[in-house]
Amino acid sequence: xxxxxxxxxxxxxxxxxxxxxxxxxxxxxxxxxxxxxxxxxxxxxxxxxxxxxxxxxxxxxxxxxxxxxxxxxxxxxxxxxxxxxxxxxxxxxxxxxxxxxxxxxxxxxxxxxxxxxxxxxxxxxxxxxxxxxxxxxxxxxxxxxxxxxxxxxxxxxxxxxxxxxxxxxxxxxxxxxxxxxxxxxxxxxxxxxxxxxxxxxxxxxxxxxxx
Amino acid sequence: xxxxxxxxxxxxxxxxxxxxxxxxxxxxxxxxxxxxxxxxxxxxxxxxxxxxxxxxxxxxxxxxxxxxxxxxxxxxxxxxxxxxxxxxxxxxxxxxxxxxxxxxxxxxxxxxxxxxxxxxxxxxxxxxxxxxxxxxxxxxxxxxxxxxxxxxxxxxxxxxxxxxxxxxxxxxxxxxxxxxxxxxxxxxxxxxxxxxxxxxxxxxxxxxxxx
Ligand SMILES: [Mg+2]
Numbered sequence: 001x002x003x004x005x006x007x008x009x010x011x012x013x014x015x016x017x018x019x020x021x022x023x024x025x026x027x028x029x030x031x032x033x034x035x036x037x038x039x040x041x042x043x044x045x046x047x048x049x050x051x052x053x054x055x056x057x058x059x060x061x062x063x064x065x066x067x068x069x070x071x072x073x074x075x076x077x078x079x080x081x082x083x084x085x086x087x088x089x090x091x092x093x094x095x096x097x098x099x100x101x102x103x104x105x106x107x108x109x110x111x112x113x114x115x116x117x118x119x120x121x122x123x124x125x126x127x128x129x130x131x132x133x134x135x136x137x138x139x140x141x142x143x144x145x146x147x148x149x150x151x152x153x154x155x156x157x158x159x160x161x162x163x164x165x166x167x168x169x170x171x172x173x174x175x176x177x178x179x180x181x182x183x184x185x186x187x188x189x190x191x192x193x194x195x196x197x198x199x200x201x202x203x204x205x206x207x208x209x210x211x
Numbered sequence: 212x213x214x215x216x217x218x219x220x221x222x223x224x225x226x227x228x229x230x231x232x233x234x235x236x237x238x239x240x241x242x243x244x245x246x247x248x249x250x251x252x253x254x255x256x257x258x259x260x261x262x263x264x265x266x267x268x269x270x271x272x273x274x275x276x277x278x279x280x281x282x283x284x285x286x287x288x289x290x291x292x293x294x295x296x297x298x299x300x301x302x303x304x305x306x307x308x309x310x311x312x313x314x315x316x317x318x319x320x321x322x323x324x325x326x327x328x329x330x331x332x333x334x335x336x337x338x339x340x341x342x343x344x345x346x347x348x349x350x351x352x353x354x355x356x357x358x359x360x361x362x363x364x365x366x367x368x369x370x371x372x373x374x375x376x377x378x379x380x381x382x383x384x385x386x387x388x389x390x391x392x393x394x395x396x397x398x399x400x401x402x403x404x405x406x407x408x409x410x411x412x413x414x415x416x417x418x419x420x421x422x
Contacts (some may be wrong), residue, residue, distance in 0.1 A: 031387035111322050130388040131356050135349040142342045164379035171372060176242035177341040
């Protein structure tokens with residue numbers, strides 16, 4: 001399948017940034033403080049390990065928490081945005097967001113954004129999110145399965161948010177649709193067994209160790 | 212978000228086919244005969260209701276069962292394939308597949324294939340599958356959520372295959388990342404409570420009623 005699908009991912013115009021990570025997550029803040037705490041932890045870990053955050057460029061919700069925390073801690077953030085979104089005034093950005101270190105890359109479509117993000121990074125991390133986050137995580141996983149790239153995907157299983165996806169994948173393996181060796185394409189970072197410890201757990205450190 | 216994201220789905224070159232349905236499913240046959248039985252049932256129902264099947268064009272696995280059954284029952288099938296895949300000899304097609312009524316639409320990339328399929332249909336049906344199927348189902352759902360289109364997605368919950376996805380969506384609503392009113396964006400067609408009846412259940416009829 002690799003050769004046939006190659007047109008999906010043209011060579012990037014620039015070489016990938018060394019040690020960059022794409023983060024997928026919700027544009028809402030979520031109902032549990034453990035979610036934003038995990039986002040803070042991830043932002044700190046990325047900055048501390050000098051790993052560039054590549055993301056969709058928004059400042060709302062969990063997305064804004066991760067990017068803000070990277071910047072506050074002296075890290076590097078690259079936002080990849082469709083031109084039409086920037087021309088239209090962004091995604092409801094807050095003007096007081098700390099975006100002075102943000103490098104922006106403008107692309108022509110939502111699909112180009114995904115390709116640009118994927119080609120610029122060495123790995124993907126998913127925090128809790130909605131349909132869009134599910135789709136992004138599963139798309140880069142599908143690309144790995146097809147041999148289009150070979151980059152790890154780690155999901156931060158905060159409050160067991162991603163547990164049903166693990167069950168879906170296991171069920172599909174049992175049903176014969178996913179090969180058993182492809183179960184490992186998604187790494188679930190589980191954190192402590194006791195959910196009450198999830199708010200203070202260092203998800204960022206655990207995520208970077210897992211990749 | 213609608214206006215900003217419009218470039219994702221340009222107007223189709225041709226008007227959508229009336230009453231066409233896109234089907235997403237696995238390219239393997241699966242370990243349980245209930246899966247292929249559901250595919251047979253769906254193919255018959257599409258042909259019987261004169262609803263055109265729009266799909267990825269392969270003849271392997273569950274995909275081949277659905278398309279073959281539509282054709283055998285006098286229905287119409289449109290396969291949407293990237294040119295590179297056709298030039299490369301297809302996806303390991305069987306030469307004896309009953310493809311004489313198959314209309315082929317050639318596109319330039321995997322991404323164009325998805326757009327072409329989505330714009331040509333009135334709704335989407337998902338049978339059991341793997342990562343690629345998960346991604347396709349969640350992508351069209353995301354497009355509905357963003358207001359890019361307004362087309363129903365029904366998943367055939369054969370042997371409760373899709374149950375974990377329902378749990379993932381419910382969990383994300385509770386977590387505050389998916390709006391409660393968006394739970395209905397994916398319709399789960401559950402079939403009989405007793406799994407032993409799933410092999411003979413008329414999934415196709417139930418799916419068309421649900422859309
Ligand atoms: Mg996608």
